[in-house]
Amino acid sequence: MVCIKQVPATTAPKRYTADLRLDRAAAEAVINPLDEYAIEQALRLQESGAIESVGFLSMGPEQAGEALRRALAMGGDDATLVTDPDLGGADAWATARVLAAALDKLAPDVSLMGMASDDARGSLVPGAVAALRGMPLLSYGSELRIDGSVARVRRLTADGFDVVEAPLPVVASVTDQVGEPRYASLKGIMAAKRKPMETWSLADIGLSADDLHGAALSRVVEARKPEAKPPTERVEGVSADEAVTRIADWLAARKLI
Amino acid sequence: MSSDIAFLAEFANGAPTRAALELAAGAEELAGGSGGSAVALAYGPGAAGAATLGAAGASSAVVLGDDAAPAITHAAAAAATLRDLAPLALLAPATPNGRDLAGALVGLLGLPAFGPVRAVRIEGGTVRTEQATLQGTVITVSEPTEGAGRPAIVLVLPSTFTPREGGSGTAAVTSASAAAGPLGAARIVESHPAEAAVANLEEASIIVAGGRGVGSADGFAPLHELAAALGGAVGASRAAADAGWVPYQLQIGQTGKVVKPALYVGCGISGAIQHRVGMQTAESVLAINKDPDAPIGEFADLFVVGDLFAIVPKLTAEVRRRKGR
Ligand SMILES: Cc1cc2nc3c(=O)[nH]c(=O)nc-3n(C[C@H](O)[C@H](O)[C@H](O)COP(=O)(O)OP(=O)(O)OC[C@H]3O[C@@H](n4cnc5c(N)ncnc54)[C@H](O)[C@@H]3O)c2cc1C
Numbered sequence: 001m002v003c004i005k006q007v008p009a010t011t012a013p014k015r016y017t018a019d020l021r022l023d024r025a026a027a028e029a030v031i032n033p034l035d036e037y038a039i040e041q042a043l044r045l046q047e048s049g050a051i052e053s054v055g056f057l058s059m060g061p062e063q064a065g066e067a068l069r070r071a072l073a074m075g076g077d078d079a080t081l082v083t084d085p086d087l088g089g090a091d092a093w094a095t096a097r098v099l100a101a102a103l104d105k106l107a108p109d110v111s112l113m114g115m116a117s118d119d120a121r122g123s124l125v126p127g128a129v130a131a132l133r134g135m136p137l138l139s140y141g142s143e144l145r146i147d148g149s150v151a152r153v154r155r156l157t158a159d160g161f162d163v164v165e166a167p168l169p170v171v172a173s174v175t176d177q178v179g180e181p182r183y184a185s186l187k188g189i190m191a192a193k194r195k196p197m198e199t200w201s202l203a204d205i206g207l208s209a210d211d212l213h214g215a216a217l218s219r220v221v222e223a224r225k226p227e228a229k230p231p232t233e234r235v236e237g238v239s240a241d242e243a244v245t246r247i248a249d250w251l252a253a254r255k256l257i
Numbered sequence: 258m259s260s261d262i263a264f265l266a267e268f269a270n271g272a273p274t275r276a277a278l279e280l281a282a283g284a285e286e287l288a289g290g291s292g293g294s295a296v297a298l299a300y301g302p303g304a305a306g307a308a309t310l311g312a313a314g315a316s317s318a319v320v321l322g323d324d325a326a327p328a329i330t331h332a333a334a335a336a337a338t339l340r341d342l343a344p345l346a347l348l349a350p351a352t353p354n355g356r357d358l359a360g361a362l363v364g365l366l367g368l369p370a371f372g373p374v375r376a377v378r379i380e381g382g383t384v385r386t387e388q389a390t391l392q393g394t395v396i397t398v399s400e401p402t403e404g405a406g407r408p409a410i411v412l413v414l415p416s417t418f419t420p421r422e423g424g425s426g427t428a429a430v431t432s433a434s435a436a437a438g439p440l441g442a443a444r445i446v447e448s449h450p451a452e453a454a455v456a457n458l459e460e461a462s463i464i465v466a467g468g469r470g471v472g473s474a475d476g477f478a479p480l481h482e483l484a485a486a487l488g489g490a491v492g493a494s495r496a497a498a499d500a501g502w503v504p505y506q507l508q509i510g511q512t513g514k515v516v517k518p519a520l521y522v523g524c525g526i527s528g529a530i531q532h533r534v535g536m537q538t539a540e541s542v543l544a545i546n547k548d549p550d551a552p553i554g555e556f557a558d559l560f561v562v563g564d565l566f567a568i569v570p571k572l573t574a575e576v577r578r579r580k581g582r
């Protein structure tokens with residue numbers, strides 16, 4: 001089961017409302033780019049016969065169903081959307097509680113995630129879901145393998161890599177080193193329309209709004225634009241020697257040499 | 258409940274990591290404001306020697322484990338410690354290990370989480386964090402909601418705090434014992450250290466980074482020389498790491514390292530948003546690119562349009578000359 005989040009496109013021009021909140025309706029929404037790598041990893045495991053089926057799970061507003069549909073166009077078998085008016089503004093903890101409850105119900109061998117969401121960037125959800133579900137976490141895999149009843153990831157270390165192993169079922173997350181995500185083919189897009197997609201409310205996964213303390217344990221008290229940087233100084237149309245003198249003067253002025 | 262500030266202190270190869278020393282200084286600073294003390298939660302090879310963190314700013318240290326197990330396997334011990342201590346905040350390094358452990362604590366204890374942050378303050382007994390969100394297009398200040406549990410989990414970016422220098426003192430050490438539980442089932446079954454030493458970019462105060470424009474592994478040689486002349490380290494874009502020209506440990510950006518050096522020099526790097534989020538807080542940014550319209554030209558402090566192979570070797574010679582070497 002691959003957990004995917006719908007996020008505003010990384011490079012989409014972003015508009016803010018008067019109180020500096022992102023105007024989500026104005027930005028193009030996509031599958032969190034790092035979750036596409038998790039999808040790719042899952043589909044490769046399915047193609048190699050290491051796992052039987054691939055499903056997708058997302059928590060978000062109703063339009064997050066579009067992200068699930070796009071994932072189904074890449075491949076996989078079915079999708080589940082958890083959506084509820086009480087989930088707006090969910091933080092890492094609330095998100096993890098909801099995903100964990102849905103995953104408990106779906107009971108996959110591997111609950112696979114991206115290494116981070118583009119908008120929240122906490123990378124906290126995988127560890128929180130593992131803790132809530134009471135199973136090991138194999139995180140930041142540059143490759144995930146399943147061999148019978150164990151899962152293994154290859155994971156970068158300070159100066160090389162480790163192989164980390166745990167018995168199934170596991171929660172896992174993978175990086176952008178697993179291989180470039182495939183594009184959805186036209187055939188895939190057509191096939192996705194017929195794949196099953198379920199929509200669950202909080203009640204469907206045995207949670208209530210009270211369990212989630214208003215969906216967040218933190219709140220934003222201030223939002224502002226970053227300090228404007230001084231304009232860029234350009235060196236252009238000069239010889240390499242002249243450029244070097246200008247750079248060295250600049251470094252010296254900043255006491256860097 | 259206490260007004261203490263706890264922090265995760267990772268050890269590697271028998272010594273505290275740079276992140277541990279930065280967070281020790283940060284916790285000490287914040288504890289000064291909250292009227293509490295700085296408490297280390299130490300783990301990793303060498304953590305049994307956590308008393309030395311006293312010189313870095315910690316008053317006490319709780320050892321979660323002294324082995325090379327994955328960081329998250331210490332979550333149960335960390336949770337038990339935090340339940341007893343109920344500190345105001347737990348500072349965690351915004352590294353893969355720090356995030357795994359912090360995430361597990363959010364799940365085990367139901368805690369508010371913040372970050373990755375570039376500033377933390379204690380105001381009126383409350384934790385306030387400052388973070389750049391949405392690719393750095395907006396800065397938000399956050400705090401725990403009324404009645405949220407303690408501690409507030411705060412992921413802290415590298416170089417947010419500066420390690421204390423020439424400090425002295427020893428931290429009072431205790432050890433935490435709790436059954437590891439299901440999170441303890443992950444174990445390292447193979448370790449493959451690199452043959453050649455790999456620089457830790459988070460410690461470098463000057464970084465010379467190369468991208469696709471460098472063209473090959475050999476193309477990095479002049480960058481290494483410039484880095485040596487400046488007293489810095491070499492970094493890279495994902496394109497250069499994907500090409501196998503440098504190890505992934507040198508990648509800067511969203512899925513690489515987040516660095517905050519005094520000087521970043523980008524050579525043959527276009528400045529894609531995913532790269533930018535890893536280096537945009539560098540104090541000074543110099544970019545050398547032959548494309549006058551490269552996006553890095555929009556946010557560099559000094560943008561030099563030209564061929565890196567013509568400029569970099571000459572710059573190295575000039576830096577050496579001016580430094581009198
Ligand atoms: C999910 C995701 C995560 C990502 N994470 C990261 C990340 O962490 N870090 C990262 O860096 N990227 C990341 N990327 C990739 C990123 O989008 C860019 O593709 C990448 O940064 C481009 O690398 P580059 O600037 O080296 O190459 P290019 O964009 O190809 O730029 C090469 C530049 O070199 C210049 N050049 C060529 N020859 C010369 C010469 N002789 N002299 C001077 N200039 C020359 C060209 O003008 C060009 O501007 C990520 C992408 C995705 C989708």
Ligand SMILES: Nc1ncnc2c1ncn2[C@@H]1O[C@H](COP(=O)(O)O)[C@@H](O)[C@H]1O
Pocket residue numbers: 003004005006032034035038057058059060092095099112113114115116117118120121122123124125126
């Ligand atoms: N709302 C969500 N729905 C589904 N998966 C999510 C959601 N939020 C986070 N995730 C998963 O958790 C990973 C890490 O997210 P984060 O902790 O927000 O950085 C993402 O890459 C997703 O795989």
